Amino acid sequence: MALHVLVLGSAAGGGFPQWNCGCQNCQGVRAGKPGLRARTQDSVAISGDGESWFLLNASPDVLRQVQDNRELWPRNLRDSPILGVVLTNGDLDHVLGLLQLRESQPLALYATERVLAGLADNAALRTLQRFEGHLRQHPLRLDEPCELQGARGEPSGVFVTAAAVRGKPPLHLSGLYAPSIEDNVALRVRTAESGTLVYASAIADAGAAQSLLEGCAALLLDGTFWSEEELPELGVRMGPARSMAHQPVGGSAGSLLALRELRAARRIFTHLNNTNPLLDDASPERREVSAAGWEVATDGLRLRLD
Numbered sequence: 001m002a003l004h005v006l007v008l009g010s011a012a013g014g015g016f017p018q019w020n021c022g023c024q025n026c027q028g029v030r031a032g033k034p035g036l037r038a039r040t041q042d043s044v045a046i047s048g049d050g051e052s053w054f055l056l057n058a059s060p061d062v063l064r065q066v067q068d069n070r071e072l073w074p075r076n077l078r079d080s081p082i083l084g085v086v087l088t089n090g091d092l093d094h095v096l097g098l099l100q101l102r103e104s105q106p107l108a109l110y111a112t113e114r115v116l117a118g119l120a121d122n123a124a125l126r127t128l129q130r131f132e133g134h135l136r137q138h139p140l141r142l143d144e145p146c147e148l149q150g151a152r153g154e155p156s157g158v159f160v161t162a163a164a165v166r167g168k169p170p171l172h173l174s175g176l177y178a179p180s181i182e183d184n185v186a187l188r189v190r191t192a193e194s195g196t197l198v199y200a201s202a203i204a205d206a207g208a209a210q211s212l213l214e215g216c217a218a219l220l221l222d223g224t225f226w227s228e229e230e231l232p233e234l235g236v237r238m239g240p241a242r243s244m245a246h247q248p249v250g251g252s253a254g255s256l257l258a259l260r261e262l263r264a265a266r267r268i269f270t271h272l273n274n275t276n277p278l279l280d281d282a283s284p285e286r287r288e289v290s291a292a293g294w295e296v297a298t299d300g301l302r303l304r305l306d
Helices: 024-030 062-068 092-100 113-120 123-128 207-213 284-291
Strands: 003-009 043-047 053-056 082-086 107-111 135-139 146-149 155-164 185-190 197-200 218-222 267-270 294-296 302-305
Touching: 003 062, 043 155, 062 092, 082 146, 092 123, 107 113, 107 146, 113 135, 185 207, 197 207, 284 294
Parallel strands: 053 082, 082 107, 107 135, 197 218, 218 267, 267 294
Antiparallel strands: 003 043, 003 302, 043 053, 146 155, 155 185, 185 197
């Protein structure tokens, strides 16, 4: 059984263009500049049979992403091929889509116990608990493979292993919980016969996690920022990349250099912030990553891992 991978969204929080941003990239994509394309917020769909799907993170753009991808369309009057959602952290950009998947459709939800605890404090998520079995929660235990199952217990043939990677608690829970290694995880995903997908869309130190990434068939890696001071240098009142638990791609401390010896069949940056020059196909930064053997994800990118 092959692993089918569908990149639903490849932008960081806010999407591209970001609604309140007038940076060069956002202005360019609004104007239809060649080499720039709009993107929705980070999410991936995975399947073992190409029929039943699980989402890796549920972005605020999930309804548009379903509409844009025929594989996720309902097949009957009340139906969805989406059996569940696997969360890598509790960031709003990754969980708000859950509230849009509330139309009495049973779902399975996989996340670490820390992330599930944070969600339990959100009264709005009661809209996913209208009846017994509406939302079946499954704690992900670090470094323990588990087979994903739908809300009715149907097996998928897809196995996920969560591994702790450097991150931080979501901003809306800051100060309410002590930091935990379960706040942010990368996922290793495979079927019994397929190659492995590693999905690490938020990671503060990719070099420290190289053993987790090594030898995979495809890597979807945090490409949020190109440089450490990307936002401050534009005059945006936010800190450097690492203060937001994102290792930049470029520079002497970037992931491109840190992973220069990484063995992975396909290496792909995703979760790109609207200010990142990698969004421009014609930029020097894009040429640099391409020369190093890396790709940049786009919405609708499809992978089949045998």
